[in-house]
Amino acid sequence: MSLKDTRWEELADIKRVLARRDWFPGTSGNLAIKVDDQPLSFLVTASGKDKTKETNEDFLLVDGQGKPVGDTHLKPSDETLLHKEIYNKTNAGCSLHVHTVDNNVISELYGDKGSITFKGQEIIKACGLWEEDAELTIPIIYNHAHIPTLATEFGEFVKEDAGAVLIRNHGITVWGRTALEAKKYLEACEFLFSYHLKLLSFKAIKNNLSRINGQ
Amino acid sequence: MSLKDTRWEELADIKRVLARRDWFPGTSGNLAIKVDDQPLSFLVTASGKDKTKETNEDFLLVDGQGKPVGDTHLKPSDETLLHKEIYNKTNAGCSLHVHTVDNNVISELYGDKGSITFKGQEIIKACGLWEEDAELTIPIIYNHAHIPTLATEFGEFVKEDAGAVLIRNHGITVWGRTALEAKKYLEACEFLFSYHLKLLSFKAIKNNLSRINGQ
Amino acid sequence: MSLKDTRWEELADIKRVLARRDWFPGTSGNLAIKVDDQPLSFLVTASGKDKTKETNEDFLLVDGQGKPVGDTHLKPSDETLLHKEIYNKTNAGCSLHVHTVDNNVISELYGDKGSITFKGQEIIKACGLWEEDAELTIPIIYNHAHIPTLATEFGEFVKEDAGAVLIRNHGITVWGRTALEAKKYLEACEFLFSYHLKLLSFKAIKNNLSRINGQ
Amino acid sequence: MSLKDTRWEELADIKRVLARRDWFPGTSGNLAIKVDDQPLSFLVTASGKDKTKETNEDFLLVDGQGKPVGDTHLKPSDETLLHKEIYNKTNAGCSLHVHTVDNNVISELYGDKGSITFKGQEIIKACGLWEEDAELTIPIIYNHAHIPTLATEFGEFVKEDAGAVLIRNHGITVWGRTALEAKKYLEACEFLFSYHLKLLSFKAIKNNLSRINGQ
Numbered sequence: 125m126s127l128k129d130t131r132w133e134e135l136a137d138i139k140r141v142l143a144r145r146d147w148f149p150g151t152s153g154n155l156a157i158k159v160d161d162q163p164l165s166f167l168v169t170a171s172g173k174d175k176t177k178e179t180n181e182d183f184l185l186v187d188g189q190g191k192p193v194g195d196t197h198l199k200p201s202d203e204t205l206l207h208k209e210i211y212n213k214t215n216a217g218c219s220l221h222v223h224t225v226d227n228n229v230i231s232e233l234y235g236d237k238g239s240i241t242f243k244g245q246e247i248i249k250a251c252g253l254w255e256e257d258a259e260l261t262i263p264i265i266y267n268h269a270h271i272p273t274l275a276t277e278f279g280e281f282v283k284e285d286a287g288a289v290l291i292r293n294h295g296i297t298v299w300g301r302t303a304l305e306a307k308k309y310l311e312a313c314e315f316l317f318s319y320h321l322k323l324l325s326f327k328a329i330k331n332n333l334s335r336i337n338g339q
Numbered sequence: 340m341s342l343k344d345t346r347w348e349e350l351a352d353i354k355r356v357l358a359r360r361d362w363f364p365g366t367s368g369n370l371a372i373k374v375d376d377q378p379l380s381f382l383v384t385a386s387g388k389d390k391t392k393e394t395n396e397d398f399l400l401v402d403g404q405g406k407p408v409g410d411t412h413l414k415p416s417d418e419t420l421l422h423k424e425i426y427n428k429t430n431a432g433c434s435l436h437v438h439t440v441d442n443n444v445i446s447e448l449y450g451d452k453g454s455i456t457f458k459g460q461e462i463i464k465a466c467g468l469w470e471e472d473a474e475l476t477i478p479i480i481y482n483h484a485h486i487p488t489l490a491t492e493f494g495e496f497v498k499e500d501a502g503a504v505l506i507r508n509h510g511i512t513v514w515g516r517t518a519l520e521a522k523k524y525l526e527a528c529e530f531l532f533s534y535h536l537k538l539l540s541f542k543a544i545k546n547n548l549s550r551i552n553g554q
Numbered sequence: 555m556s557l558k559d560t561r562w563e564e565l566a567d568i569k570r571v572l573a574r575r576d577w578f579p580g581t582s583g584n585l586a587i588k589v590d591d592q593p594l595s596f597l598v599t600a601s602g603k604d605k606t607k608e609t610n611e612d613f614l615l616v617d618g619q620g621k622p623v624g625d626t627h628l629k630p631s632d633e634t635l636l637h638k639e640i641y642n643k644t645n646a647g648c649s650l651h652v653h654t655v656d657n658n659v660i661s662e663l664y665g666d667k668g669s670i671t672f673k674g675q676e677i678i679k680a681c682g683l684w685e686e687d688a689e690l691t692i693p694i695i696y697n698h699a700h701i702p703t704l705a706t707e708f709g710e711f712v713k714e715d716a717g718a719v720l721i722r723n724h725g726i727t728v729w730g731r732t733a734l735e736a737k738k739y740l741e742a743c744e745f746l747f748s749y750h751l752k753l754l755s756f757k758a759i760k761n762n763l764s765r766i767n768g769q
Numbered sequence: 770m771s772l773k774d775t776r777w778e779e780l781a782d783i784k785r786v787l788a789r790r791d792w793f794p795g796t797s798g799n800l801a802i803k804v805d806d807q808p809l810s811f812l813v814t815a816s817g818k819d820k821t822k823e824t825n826e827d828f829l830l831v832d833g834q835g836k837p838v839g840d841t842h843l844k845p846s847d848e849t850l851l852h853k854e855i856y857n858k859t860n861a862g863c864s865l866h867v868h869t870v871d872n873n874v875i876s877e878l879y880g881d882k883g884s885i886t887f888k889g890q891e892i893i894k895a896c897g898l899w900e901e902d903a904e905l906t907i908p909i910i911y912n913h914a915h916i917p918t919l920a921t922e923f924g925e926f927v928k929e930d931a932g933a934v935l936i937r938n939h940g941i942t943v944w945g946r947t948a949l950e951a952k953k954y955l956e957a958c959e960f961l962f963s964y965h966l967k968l969l970s971f972k973a974i975k976n977n978l979s980r981i982n983g984q
Binding site: 137141145244245246247250251255256304307308309311312314315318319322323325326327329330332333 | 819871878912914938939940970976977
């Protein structure tokens with residue numbers, strides 16, 4: 125199996141698992157995996173496909189500028205420019221972008237602050253932070269309709285080989301050195317978002333109940 | 340494969356994916372796909388079937404009046420009249436009707452207003468609205484028990500080749516030029532409903548918490 | 555295929571679909587389907603099995619008293635007495651008992667009232683009520699630890715050929731003339747429970763917001 | 770099939786079902802099953818694997834000290850020390866550790882109290898408590914970053930052959946005499962957590978509504 129085929133399989137595996145969770149509503153979301161470094165090339169999801177299906181047109185190979193390699197009628201995802209930022213600036217090997225209700229709610233509730241920080245949660249280790257009081261901060265950026273502008277702002281937060289950025293009312297983009305690291309990071313973030321929201325609502329309930337009882 | 344068989348497969352594919360999400364509770368929901376234009380004919384779900392199963396009696400062919408074509412013991416869905424409105428008034432090729440908890444809650448919370456409008460959410464693009472400040476307005480109509488009356492009121496909101504109408508305490512009907520467009524539109528609406536509800540609850544929580552802190 | 559085998563398949567089908575939804579937590583839940591009328595016999599789930607698995611020991615045949623027919627090492631579900639009530643008192647052909655978080659919450663919130671009534675919801679039709687203003691009332695009974703006592707109280711509410719009873723902090727039991735009718739009834743009830751709870755929470759939120767704005 | 774192979778299959782079965790529920794976010798969670806008593810050996814999940822996949826490197830055999838038996842490049846889960854406590858102190862045959870949003874929320878809301886108690890819920894029977902007013906108390910311990918310290922504190926609560934301990938902001942560990950008993954216990958606990966949280970929120974809503982109406 126060629127390197128491209130191996131990477132294709134890895135990405136198809138991730139697509140299948142995330143599709144089962146309905147993390148690609150309305151054909152949203154896009155995924156990429158690096159194939160070569162010299163020169164840079166990566167597989168990226170073709171635009172507008174139903175990601176609950178598996179076909180041999182799900183991904184296409186693009187170069188370091190995000191342009192298709194070779195002859196193809198496929199169009200790379202509009203957000204290929206964001207994936208390009210990642211592979212040009214870091215040693216990441218895989219990058220994933222999904223829309224979930226919880227990541228959108230978090231992005232809107234904390235968007236004005238520009239970031240959200242998590243601390244004291246075991247699953248933070250899945251983001252590669254192993255110290256006891258490790259903090260995970262995820263930046264939240266404005267959802268510029270102009271993709272090159274969005275990609276530029278996004279790129280400012282792409283520094284490490286694994287990381288995550290929330291785009292307000294849009295979704296999350298995560299990346300990691302390997303497909304597994306990227307998926308692990310994504311799942312940890314989504315867990316933290318859901319946990320944070322649910323805990324927030326129950327803290328409010330307990331707060332309310334104790335005020336009532338205290339009156 | 341005949342055109343009818345191809346369309347059958349497309350519709351069966353959508354049925355399978357939506358059934359996996361439990362979007363057909365209590366045999367509710369109905370689906371249709373256009374087969375021919377001249378004269379108009381479409382496949383529609385047979386009445387009262389368990390949509391978690393796949394059989395060769397899941398759909399039947401009906402004409403432009405919604406009457407079965409040829410000999411059959413199958414009964415078209417009661418709401419075939421609504422699908423008929425769509426194919427008679429637009430160039431839509433597929434139409435989907437499902438009941439979800441969230442679309443029912445939205446239809447009841449905003450039913451008195453007669454519609455709900457979404458704005459500033461990336462996934463609105465999945466409904467074919469690409470401008471930066473695009474607004475998506477979904478009408479909410481009364482759930483007339485008399486289906487021809489329901490179909491007539493529904494028909495007043497069927498103007499574009501892709502669209503959606505909520506029926507109060509009943510469900511959503513969406514349509515699009517292709518099966519993929521209709522499914523995409525449906526998923527985007529459901530995402531917007533769930534997002535709207537969850538955000539609403541957390542805005543109320545934050546509101547409450549800041550009032551308490553501000554006292 | 556014998557009648558017993560046909561019924562076995564029908565019940566196994568339902569078990570598979572409900573197991574996929576995780577409606578049998580902790581091996582809870584039990585299912586039954588009538589095989590013969592004269593004399594009465596029905597298949598019922600064997601006690602203590604993991605219902606996410608499919609084996610040829612999932613069900614066993616019992617007589618009209620709920621006693622195993624023929625030689626078997628299998629023990630019928632403890633709640634076989636409740637299924638027995640149904641087949642002895644009505645023409646039902648299938649009965650299903652499941653624990654879900656939402657049916658438990660409803661049973662506790664409205665348990666003191668002794669019942670919950672739904673009205674003005676399209677999905678009520680799935681319970682065989684087709685009039686425009688049909689009301690569906692589901693009794694809620696006390697969860698007697700002594701099963702014969704529970705079965706007797708349960709039996710007082712078993713009058714129609716299709717119906718449902720909630721057992722407080724325990725679960726729902728539904729029945730219908732056919733396997734499909736019972737499943738349809740169950741899904742409609744669960745939809746109504748989830749819808750009712752979610753709507754209740756958003757009505758409270760809107761109520762709160764308008765009080766704040768009105769101050 | 771050797772005893773080791775039989776146990777491997779049992780554990781793989783559980784892993785598959787729990788993975789389908791997304792109970793292993795970010796490669797979190799770990800599972801173990803006893804193979805032999807004299808001397809003690811058990812299979813435990815290898816560290817850092819994606820648990821949605823099934824491979825012949827998912828588990829490895831360790832001895833009574835949690836050290837790999839024989840030559841292997843696999844590393845046992847970091848939390849093997851907790852499983853070791855269970856097999857050394859009780860007759861348990863299987864132990865499961867998972868992270869869910871609800872078990873984390875419960876662990877944080879009641880962490881200061883040191884435990885949570887459930888009563889009057891039918892599903893408590895799945896934890897082997899059959900008396901009418903049986904109470905189930907689950908201890909909640911501090912999430913020490915130093916695993917041997919965590920294992921020691923955890924071990925203080927490991928007394929019965931079946932049980933559960935919540936680790937704050939981390940997850941739950943349950944065990945039972947057999948794989949089925951451990952899985953049953955786990956599902957009952959998760960059901961109780963979700964039920965408790967949902968009921969708590971609706972009690973607060975009803976409380977609020979009656980205060981408003983009572984004013």
